[in-house]
Amino acid sequence: MLLDVRDLDVYYGAIHALQGISFHMEPGEIVTLIGANGAGKSTTLRTISGLIRPRRGTVTFKSQEISRTAAERIVRLGINHVPEGRKIFAPLTVLENLEMGAYTRDDPAEIRQSMERVFQTFxxxxxxxxxxxxxxSGGEQQMLAIGRAMMAKPSLLLLDEPSMGLAPVVVEKIAEIIQEINATGTSILLVEQNAHMALTIAHRGYVMETGRIVLEGSADKLLHDPQVRQAYLGG
Known part of the structure; x- marks a missing residue:
């Protein structure tokens, strides 16, 4: 098992944002978390990447418990987080942004290889x-955010709303790119409000509502589930 999240409770002050959620990922999977705004999807990614500490529960990555591990250390272990809103370094050039993504690495030859891989992808x-x-443009910034994460050579990529605010033709391209990155061996945990796109490219999915996981299954099963279709796929 690559990632195992167990009984995770997260609070923002008095707000109980994650209420005992549990899920897992196997190596090589694309797994998606879908749900409405405020369901806890982004909070889940932020907890896995070390930006938020859970009050209860565990996050285990490659058999190592990381729920109290510093975010920088988690990057070094092989998890990289592309946050909602892209969060690129606007005053830096594309090259400088990509170089920032490789800050945990010190082998120039390997960094050049990763840079070439980014250029092949983008x-x-x-x-x-x-x-x-x-x-x-918005689409190019999303490509840069993903490319910057790839520079760390992660084995698990956390993608938070990569299609947000993008034109449909660009969303299609981003979906293709996510599949291409996955095909090279990178596992992907995808948070996405565009449930149709997410379930079309994922292997498995979990549906979140108000801090809980209420449904899970293969992506194809969820894509054709009447509840999911009614709530997230426009019937």
């Missing part, structure tokens, strides 16, 4: 190497 970034991140 040829447009290579064309814009000297352009400031803040001047890129």
């Amino acid at each position: 040829p447009r970034l290579k064309e814009r190497l000297t352009q400031l991140g803040g001047t890129l």
